[in-house]
Amino acid sequence: MEKKILLAIDESKHARNAVQYAIGISSRVNQLKYTLFHVQPQISQFLRDEARTSLKTQSALEKLKKKNTQNAHILLEKYRDYMLDEGVDETRIELKTAPRGLGLAKDIIEFAQKHRYDAIVVGRRGLTKMQEVFMGSLTSKLIEHSQVIPLWVVDGKVTSHRVLVAVDGSESAFRAVDHVSFIFRGNPHVTITLFHATPRLKDYCRLDYFTDDEDLESAVLQSEKKCIDQFLEIVRKKFEDAGVSPEQVIVRQTKPRLSIGDAILEEVQKGDYGTVVVGRRGTDRAFFMGSVSNYVLSKTSRRAVWLVS
Template sequence: MMEKNILVAVDGSTSTGSSLDYLAQLFAHDSELTIHLLSVIPSGGGGKDWMLEVDPLRAESAGSDKRTVAARKHLKDAEERLLRSGFAKKQIQVKTKTATSISNAIREEAERGHFDSVLIGRRGLGSVGSMFFGSTSGDLVEKCHRVPLWIVDGKVRALRFLLAVQSHPASLMAADHLAFMLKNHTTADICLYHSNAVFGSQQVARPEDFHAQWGKSWCDKYLDIDNFLFYAHAQLLVDNGISRHRISQLPAQMHLDVGTDLLRQAKQHQCGTIVIGRRRRSLTGGHLKGVSDKTLRQAQNIAIWLAG
């Protein structure tokens, strides 16, 4: 069995607490899961704390020492919260890291550690909340492309997943990620849904674009590009151990705003998580990036997984 490793950014905020509760709700009884709690100590200010990144033996300033104590407390509180939720102590690892940029530190840790996903909570937008982009989570969405990113907004209660289906390899990669993370999970259902924009559409991939990842024989048998890959997504989930009775297909629709539609469908079908495939950074800027951005901007009390 392959172990699943999740990197969780911890800062002591209520949004961190919500993200930990979300994790516990889904995976508290998954013995193959290891949670790596990371608290980044911001070096900031006009001091020399940034030198700790290149010279760990350098003495910390008084301000940095206070931030270190706070970071360790945040980690201890987070660990205790997970233990109360049913995780075993051996499943939890903790780490602090000093850096000038919190988002860059999280991204670098994720990429060096070969994690399966990065989980970060964000404060809900609300009527007085800060704009999403420009925040740590927004920075990670923009720059963290090598590791799947989970953004948890507010309190997430529903266990069902909405998998956004597209005729593109990134979408199938998202399905593969979802299937891997849900192995041994017996209660979460998955709704496959395709929403297409009325004005403007993405370029449909060719069958050859899928061969490198899934092989020609599998693609010849299961790819249904003209049907938005509904069948291929379902088959990939089944191939990875997800029971067919846990997978349902919603009717495809066209809307002016795909991001808004995904959120509407998730609420209507009681889905607490939306899974979206996105292209590699070199290919972003097109339809898939726009959909994930718009969905994240409007998300409230829901989790968004970006993978691909």
Template sequence: MKDNLKILMAMDGSDQSFDAVRYISGIFPSHKTRVVLFCVNTVVPEAFLDLSREAVFRSRVAEISAWAVQMKKNINDFMDRARAILIDSGFSSGNVTIKVQVKQQGIARDILTESRDRYDALVVGRKGVSKLKDVVMGSVANKLLGKMSHAPIIVVGGKPDPGKVLIGFDGSKGAMKAVDCAGSLANSSLCIFDLCHVIRPLEIQMGVKSLFNPNVEDEWIESNIKEIKPIMDEAADHLMRYGVPDNHISKTILKRESSRAEAMVRKAKNDNYGSIVVGRRGISVVEEFFLGRVSTKVIQMANKMAVWVV
């Protein structure tokens, strides 16, 4: 694990954002993690308030002002509630900061700008009915996934168990980066990790059906296993260097799977993994492919889990 962590949690007051806060309380080591609870306040634009000069809008100014006051109160209430969740779970009060900012460029852009301030990861809820009108965190999460490349983004859906982490591993540099990210950020002494590699049938890999006999297919699979095993062992060594006990690490090779993403998500669901870690993209030493396509599919299918995109 890293000596000190700095995590950005994008808040919108939805139930999903509170579930994401609870996930943070379990996945990161509380004794050395600083969490910034960040909210973009979509206050009434000044240009709209200027309409008070017009007689037709003059009678509505008091209502609009009252609405803005209530919004500020709502923000303060749910931010205090989120902070209390973290403190009650063991985070020191000095390591949980509330930051509310008036919208400047746009919600996603403002979160992205804040995330560049030396954060180790950004956590955001997958979707939810926001307590702030006109804030749909689901669309914000989608925008951030397309723009976030300087730090990991963790998209939390449902109420995932933070204790079990599945790492999608294809042997690429990007996959090893995902291993290092999970090992350095997650509570290594408590979490259980699985390194999961997926081998697709040769006919799908080559894009030609009914061309290869079973013997050739078996040789293809055995060749892949022989090549990936030592790299998976190296990945396990990386996790142990971050303090993960050897008995908290498992290695899984799924064979003859038509979809890598579907196989990993099914494995995670069947074995009760709450988190899936994938590389943003990478070129495998086993086969060339962009892991970005896999990570996109995982995010789409793992809607009740936390998906780390590294």
């Protein structure tokens, strides 16, 4: 079954990192097709307004549009040639460009949804959290607005091919597993780790939880164990149906010393995983997975984080 990913590119090194990651993953993804997509620079509204009443300005506007389109094709062809040099079949590469309309992030998302892509791939901009608050970034805006299509955020050069999926028994985690099983369908060589960090009692409540009630703690943990055991049984079948054998799926569980997010990051570092997959939201009874996905994304470097809604 064909998989289609949309690579949002510009002239930055971050876009090149995203392209390199997409090339690298092709050896483990059957029937992968790429679309290199570039949104052209914004044209000022003032110039557009002036062009309505001035033939001279209208001519200048058309020249600018033509130049933007030409530059876009030059950029797209450069990336295509790079991918060809890296061994990607030309029939698997498509080039697309469009003038900016709703805004850079929204234009990318709208194009991806309209043409039913399986993932959007973007290089992380590398802004600090404070810079993102005041300036914004393509990455942060894609994270905010891409609520349907999975988003692959690539930070730096990713060298490891190992894949970790953080699971918590939630519907969002199941969709993450579903996405991973689809992407790696029928590949006998990929190995996938399902990682579950057992939450502490206070992970289920926004208040600080200080209690000596061992029965309450035990009841929560017992319920959590039952939930995750059932979840793992279902997702193992999901992978098997996708042609990924049980031997290719490793389950790791731990009770974290600190937070869920720190437990995931510790496992990622220890296992040298290049791809980390997280659901955007957790179970209805717990708030922690939604905050965990943001935490993992903000703390991860030289890896790709897949965010699945």
